[in-house]
Amino acid sequence: MSNPPPFPPPNTPPPPPGGPNNPYGNNPYGQNPYGNNPYNNPYQQNPMGMQRDVPNATAILVLGIVSIVGCFCYGIIGLGCGIAALIMASKAMQEYNQNPSMFKVSSYNNAKAGRICAIIGTIISGLTSLWWICLVVLGIGGSYYSNPYNW
Amino acid sequence: MSWIDWIEQHLLPCPSKSLFGLDCPGCGMQRSMVDLLKGNFTDSLKTYPALIPILITLVFLGLHLRYKFKYGSTTLQYAYIFSMLIVVTSYVIKQVQFFNP
Numbered sequence: 001m002s003n004p005p006p007f008p009p010p011n012t013p014p015p016p017p018g019g020p021n022n023p024y025g026n027n028p029y030g031q032n033p034y035g036n037n038p039y040n041n042p043y044q045q046n047p048m049g050m051q052r053d054v055p056n057a058t059a060i061l062v063l064g065i066v067s068i069v070g071c072f073c074y075g076i077i078g079l080g081c082g083i084a085a086l087i088m089a090s091k092a093m094q095e096y097n098q099n100p101s102m103f104k105v106s107s108y109n110n111a112k113a114g115r116i117c118a119i120i121g122t123i124i125s126g127l128t129s130l131w132w133i134c135l136v137v138l139g140i141g142g143s144y145y146s147n148p149y150n151w
Numbered sequence: 152m153s154w155i156d157w158i159e160q161h162l163l164p165c166p167s168k169s170l171f172g173l174d175c176p177g178c179g180m181q182r183s184m185v186d187l188l189k190g191n192f193t194d195s196l197k198t199y200p201a202l203i204p205i206l207i208t209l210v211f212l213g214l215h216l217r218y219k220f221k222y223g224s225t226t227l228q229y230a231y232i233f234s235m236l237i238v239v240t241s242y243v244i245k246q247v248q249f250f251n252p
Contacts, residue, residue, distance in 0.1 A: 058216060061212070061224065061227070062212065062216075064231075065208065065209070065212050065227065065231055068208070068231060068234060068235065069177065106221075106224075109224040109225070110224045113224035113225060113227055114224075116228055117227075117231045120231070120235055121235075124176075124235060124238075128175070128176060132167060132171075135171055
């Protein structure tokens with residue numbers, strides 16, 4: 001038999017459809033009758049058992065939850081953790097959306113939960129920071145500082 | 152329990168409280184933690200109601216990362232939202248009491 005090999009090496013042109021040696025006759029789609037070789041482009045297809053974690057999923061979850069302490073120290077810790085988690089999460093989501101079948105669902109859920117926590121943490125720490133900036137700018141704090149009844 | 156006494160005498164001062172005399176949303180957490188270490192759950196809840204939910208969330212985060220529960224991430228998300236609601240609510244109540252004694 002002079003069949004073309006089932007998995008032609010990448011970058012070789014597919015055999016001409018309906019050639020004199022093709023026992024399958026004309027291919028109406030004008031493509032390789034064997035479909036795309038999954039090994040040609042590992043970033044587009046998911047060979048079995050090759051699922052991996054969404055990048056930084058654990059870090060996103062941990063940072064998102066640590067942003068709960070964002071209220072301390074004028075919200076600096078929460079803003080830092082929250083924004084770091086958001087940046088990592090947006091990258092991870094981009095990568096996941098390009099090819100969802102490549103990644104483990106559990107790690108995707110971790111990243112998603114971490115992202116939501118990070119959003120809440122960032123908003124609340126941001127509000128806390130704004131509140132302290134207002135206090136400093138308006139000079140409210142000083143009057144309370146000097147008033148012994150407010151301690 | 153000497154080490155708890157030592158912690159009680161070495162609490163970190165809150166910068167916003169010492170600078171402006173106003174509580175920050177995390178003020179009371181260390182006192183609440185000392186109460187909890189002494190075993191006074193009620194005092195701990197009164198001083199800083201969000202401490203116990205936050206601790207539970209953090210412990211559950213560790214367990215989830217170790218054992219990978221099926222619905223762990225969703226549970227964590229709701230636990231986090233719950234703790235945050237308590238933090239915000241208790242802070243607002245504290246401020247209202249502070250400005251309208």
